Amino acid sequence: xxxxxxxxxxxxxxxxxxxxxxxxxxxxxxxxxxxxxxxxxxxxxxxxxxxxxxxxxxxxxxxxxxxxxxxxxxxxxxxxxxxxxxxxxxxxxxxxxxxxxxxxxxxxxxxxxxxxxxxxxxxxxxxxxxxxxxxxxxxxxxxxxxxxxxxxxxxxxxxxxxxxxxxxxxxxxxxxxxxxxxxxxxxxxxxxxxxxxxxxxxxxxxxxxxxxxxxxxxxxxxxxxxxxxxxxxxxxxxxxxxxxxxxxxxxxxxxxxxxxxxxxxxxxxxxxxxxxxxxxxxxxxxxxxxxxxxxxxxxxxxxxxxxxxxxxxxxxxxxxxxxxxxxxxxxxxxxxxxxxxxxxxxxxxxxxxxxxxxxxxxxxxxxxxxxxxxxxxxx
Amino acid sequence: xxxxxxxxxxxxxxxxxxxxxxxxxxxxxxxxxxxxxxxxxxxxxxxxxxxxxxxxxxxxxxxxxxxxxxxxxxxxxxxxxxxxxxxxxxxxxxxxxxxxxxxxxxxxxxxxxxxxxxxxxxxxxxxxxxxxxxxxxxxxxxxxxxxxxxxxxxxxxxxxxxxxxxxxxxxxxxxxxxxxxxxxxxxxxxxxxxxxxxxxxxxxx
Numbered sequence: 001x002x003x004x005x006x007x008x009x010x011x012x013x014x015x016x017x018x019x020x021x022x023x024x025x026x027x028x029x030x031x032x033x034x035x036x037x038x039x040x041x042x043x044x045x046x047x048x049x050x051x052x053x054x055x056x057x058x059x060x061x062x063x064x065x066x067x068x069x070x071x072x073x074x075x076x077x078x079x080x081x082x083x084x085x086x087x088x089x090x091x092x093x094x095x096x097x098x099x100x101x102x103x104x105x106x107x108x109x110x111x112x113x114x115x116x117x118x119x120x121x122x123x124x125x126x127x128x129x130x131x132x133x134x135x136x137x138x139x140x141x142x143x144x145x146x147x148x149x150x151x152x153x154x155x156x157x158x159x160x161x162x163x164x165x166x167x168x169x170x171x172x173x174x175x176x177x178x179x180x181x182x183x184x185x186x187x188x189x190x191x192x193x194x195x196x197x198x199x200x201x202x203x204x205x206x207x208x209x210x211x212x213x214x215x216x217x218x219x220x221x222x223x224x225x226x227x228x229x230x231x232x233x234x235x236x237x238x239x240x241x242x243x244x245x246x247x248x249x250x251x252x253x254x255x256x257x258x259x260x261x262x263x264x265x266x267x268x269x270x271x272x273x274x275x276x277x278x279x280x281x282x283x284x285x286x287x288x289x290x291x292x293x294x295x296x297x298x299x300x301x302x303x304x305x306x307x308x309x310x311x312x313x314x315x316x317x318x319x320x321x322x323x324x325x326x327x328x329x330x331x332x333x334x335x336x337x338x339x340x341x342x343x344x345x346x347x348x349x350x351x352x353x354x355x356x357x358x359x360x361x362x363x364x365x366x367x368x369x370x371x372x373x374x375x376x377x378x379x
Numbered sequence: 380x381x382x383x384x385x386x387x388x389x390x391x392x393x394x395x396x397x398x399x400x401x402x403x404x405x406x407x408x409x410x411x412x413x414x415x416x417x418x419x420x421x422x423x424x425x426x427x428x429x430x431x432x433x434x435x436x437x438x439x440x441x442x443x444x445x446x447x448x449x450x451x452x453x454x455x456x457x458x459x460x461x462x463x464x465x466x467x468x469x470x471x472x473x474x475x476x477x478x479x480x481x482x483x484x485x486x487x488x489x490x491x492x493x494x495x496x497x498x499x500x501x502x503x504x505x506x507x508x509x510x511x512x513x514x515x516x517x518x519x520x521x522x523x524x525x526x527x528x529x530x531x532x533x534x535x536x537x538x539x540x541x542x543x544x545x546x547x548x549x550x551x552x553x554x555x556x557x558x559x560x561x562x563x564x565x566x567x568x569x570x571x572x573x574x575x576x577x578x579x580x581x582x583x584x
Binding site for chain 2 (some may be wrong): 328331332335336338340341342343344345347361364365369
């Protein structure tokens with residue numbers, strides 16, 4: 001990491017919300033906490049704020065590092081910082097852990113103050129719309145009436161899009177990266193297999209595994225392994241692992257032999273050691289339910305009629321989980337509704353994971369777009 | 380971490396910009412195909428207040444368009460304009476790109492599906508200097524046609540007469556024509572004395 005480009009030492013903050021939040025499902029959460037980080041300075045008129053929405057396994061630690069954990073660098077540190085495409089010299093950038101998450105915001109692994117027990121299976125199923133409501137309350141708390149931009153990749157991109165629909169007056173620009181206007185059947189199918197792995201783990205205990213002092217590691221690990229395969233491209237996997245064998249020979253058994261097996265299991269183990277199984281279930285359901293056209297007879301043109309923001313839509317050529325075609329499905333209703341929209345299709349070999357990686361063209365697109373947003377703020 | 384250098388063409392370098400702008404009323408909606416660095420759209424935005432989008436395939440040009448503050452959709456014109464609905468624009472422009480398109484006929488048809496009117500500008504292969512070069516036994520290389528035969532993107536060069544014949548045979552109605560040599564308008568023997576042509580057209584009745 002180039003230290004001169006880092007925002008440097010950061011620390012997480014907590015916000016408590018005591019007004020009940022009514023979910024799309026009808027469930028009510030009487031109170032909740034969100035953990036978040038901020039980078040850069042909010043200007044006097046509070047017009048330069050950018051909200052970063054995270055994807056399935058993301059969190060509030062977007063950039064910088066912690067004083068006591070210098071190696072714990074934010075997940076989008078390459079993108080967010082002084083002089084970086086999301087430039088903290090110009091913008092006040094907010095990263096938060098979504099409601100239902102497992103990195104400090106109220107979620108299934110939090111203690112329910114009413115019962116003294118962890119929420120577990122009782123935590124409401126959450127939707128992208130619910131997240132936007134909860135994020136808007138954080139914006140209220142920070143005095144931000146309108147975001148200069150809401151930005152996200154993958155599931156984060158869906159949240160950014162939802163902002164423009166739920167609260168069109170409160171977001172001037174939306175950057176939806178490697179996103180989709182809804183999941184395809186194939187995508188929901190992947191999520192269902194991942195959930196099945198967790199739900200059928202004997203340690204899952206219907207979501208209340210905390211009380212049994214166990215973790216459905218096996219299911220979570222399988223879910224992550226499957227997910228990971230779909231985030232990479234065929235070519236990237238071939239380049240990185242090919243048919244490499246760990247010991248250079250076939251052992252004619254079921255132990256780890258191919259490097260890809262070793263890699264996937266390592267990823268699965270790592271993930272299962274810190275991620276909450278219930279959060280994983282919630283996140284995948286939020287993905288499945290996201291469908292702005294749902295209330296408009298499947299008509300995305302009507303769904304986006306209320307949007308007022310300007311849009312930058314970005315996809316990656318080898319992303320087959322959220323393919324360029326899905327991003328173009330976002331662009332079409334924006335054209336129909338005559339919104340300002342630009343669309344870049346980035347040539348990349350890294351599949352869905354591309355949105356997290358530093359690539360000159362991708363970063364130049366984001367930088368160029370946000371530099372204009374910053375110029376408009378100062379003019 | 381600084382950005383690479385991105386291009387911006389000035390209107391002064393492109394006399395067809397002013398000719399195109401002259402045909403476009405204030406506040407019109409415009410789709411610019413093969414919009415390059417977005418300079419024409421920017422020029423039309425600034426001089427005519429158009430609401431516009433560009434379509435471009437080149438990565439560098441996409442960033443230039445964004446730098447120029449114009450909407451741009453990264454797409455290959457040759458695969459059609461399926462992102463755009465019927466009659467969704469007042470004008471669809473193809474500026475200095477016609478000659479570089481492979482499926483030229485299909486593209487003109489798509490232009491008139493998406494737009495009420497089409498505008499094209501292209502280098503006139505019938506310009507006397509080009510004819511002279513060919514007469515002397517060489518492919519023309521000039522300011523308007525700056526490429527060598529072996530690395531040119533121009534696969535469908537034509538003369539004014541060729542284009543007009545094409546329009547007649549494909550039921551495309553030419554509404555206006557502006558022929559230029561440099562910045563000068565040409566009315567006498569345009570197919571011989573004009574180096575650049577701009578046409579405005581619509582679907583024939």
